[in-house]
Amino acid sequence: MASSSSSGLTFKLHPLVIVNISDHYTRVKSQTNPPPLTSTSATVNGVEHQQQAPRVYGCVIGVQRGRTVEIFNNFELLYDPSTHSLDRPFLEKKQELYKKVFPHFYILGWYSTGSDAQESDMHIHKALMDINESPLYVLLNPTINPAQKDLPVTIYESELHVIDGIPQLIFVRSSYTIETVEAERISVDHVAHLKPSDGGSAATQLAAHLTGIHSAIKMLNSRIRVLHHYLVGMQKGDIPCENSLLRQVSSLLRRLPAIESEKFQDDFLMEYNDTLLITYLAMFTNCSSTMNELVDKFNTAYDRHSRRGGRTAFI
């Protein structure tokens, strides 16, 4: 597989698609019985039996306007392992239904999960070519890699390349951008802030809220620092002066601070004071309890007549 496409199309992916694929995969995985094992744990008949994570398949739909392909939505499909193809009649029925609701959407391609595109995928890809001459293949990598910063989603196109004298269709990777509608932004935000089951108590909610604000401010701070560093370098003459960037920086600076009014100051200071008072109260309670214990210990150790005598009653 080559690493970059030359078709010149720009791809825009909506987060709904990503969330849907992830949801599909998670559902299937948690419904399989027994749950998939790791590779070295079972040997059956002398053959190493490796249960892999299940692969899910589906179709992506969207709009193509000129050179821009926008992927809006997707739906699931059943994979038939015997014929190595997707369930065709079901696909056509779904296509009809979606056409009724979204008349502008066309089937743009299909999706699956896995770490890398495989040879068998080309089979499915070719099967879809009668619906769309150049279908897309959206691949989601479900393994969680904490070091990875980007989304584990790749979009592949098919191109005809000559390899060893034989023209073959191979997958080439394409770049894409994420495009959001307002409604999607709200739901993605909501999903991002989902906490485990005990997230209901007020303390964790407050902590989560403040943590979110803290990370947002930290990111803003680091970005501004980068800009500052860049401008200082430009001033010193290490970096060539670029007027367009300077204009952008200047317009950004004129937009900050975002709100400047007296009511905002009042409310902001009041909220700041409230948070400080809460911290103060918490510290006070902490300190008082330590002091109480200390006094009790001191009285036990040094005061002859302090205890009311006798043992504590047993249960």
Added chain:
Amino acid sequence: MEGLVTQIQGLSGTASDVLSLQNLLKQADDSLHAESTRLPPFLDQLDPSKHSLGYLYFLEACTAGPVTQEQASSFVLTIARFISSCVAEQIRLAPDKFISVCKRFKDQVLLLEEPLRGVAPMLTAIRKLQLSSEHLTALHPEFLLLCLLSKCYKTALSILDEDIFEVDQPRDLFLYCYYGGMISIGQKQFRKALELLHNVVTAPMSTVNAIAVEAFKKYILVSLIHHGQFPTNLPKYASSGAQRNLKTLCQPYVELASSYSNGKIADLETYVEANKDKFESDNNLGLVKQAVSSMYKRNIQRLTQTYLTLSLQDIANRVQLNSPKEAEMHVLQMIKDGEIYATINQKDGMVRFLEDPEQYKTCEMIERIGSSIQRLMTVSKKLNVMDELMSCDPLYLAKAGRERQRFDFDDFDNVPPRYNI
């Protein structure tokens, strides 16, 4: 003697030399004391800023014996000069000698009846002897005594503002807090006075001592002036000896407090008149009078909790003042001191009581709370350290072990035994 002088001059250079010098001086101490009359001329050969340790030993031996009035003034000068020019590290090697020199200095200054001369040198002496600003030395109470006698309270306030975390001798703490309380009363800083006197009364003491009794009397009076009430029980961190005995020893004051809480000024004044001599013998009559006058303030404050507006005439009647003019003066004073929030409408003589206008919206409030949080954090750290120390204290462990339950849950039989009645 001359040999000793040359040794001092030679060995005052580096820290290790000074340590060996100290050993020499310790051995020579008795001979120094024996020849105390011959010593003054040798003092001139030594430089206090370089040979502080040696000078200290010589000075201590010089002043050991009884001192006449004429000698006193020259000694006062020498000691003052020494204190201002000596080196702190060298003196800290022989702290008790330094303390005894300073105490004799104080005695001589008092002998000359010029306590003011002793205030500044004593302050420098404290600063040089202290290991840190949280350390209470034996010189602190002497300093406060000099300030009290010379009536320069302001210098004392700078020392009183520092928080104390380490104490050398308990008696120092008692005296320090007692004098500090008196100075704060003199400066009308009743909150600080209350805090210091509270420290004396609740400090750990195995038997009740006289300082605590005197402090308790003042404590009752100051708490009446400042808070308008006196808590009848000492907090649980006061020693049990104090809790049981202090009240019986200060009976007239406790009765004064109970009649104060009834709220009737006339009763209070008759009681004060009846026990005037007792109060006077304790030098507390001025405080008692202040307590009586604070009764008016207390009653006016009580009015703010019941009424929104009140006329000046009504206030005068309820608080048993003589005229609306007096009431107006009292209310005005209280508004100025920040004790109540009110506005006086002069046209119809009505007073309107308001709420606390603090909105907690300002940057100053942020700074105040921020600094309070910082202070609280340091206190919390210190408390944790103390708590750990206390948990490892063998006395505590011995007694805590005794109170533990002897029996485990498993030792119990679920079926109760049959009793033969």
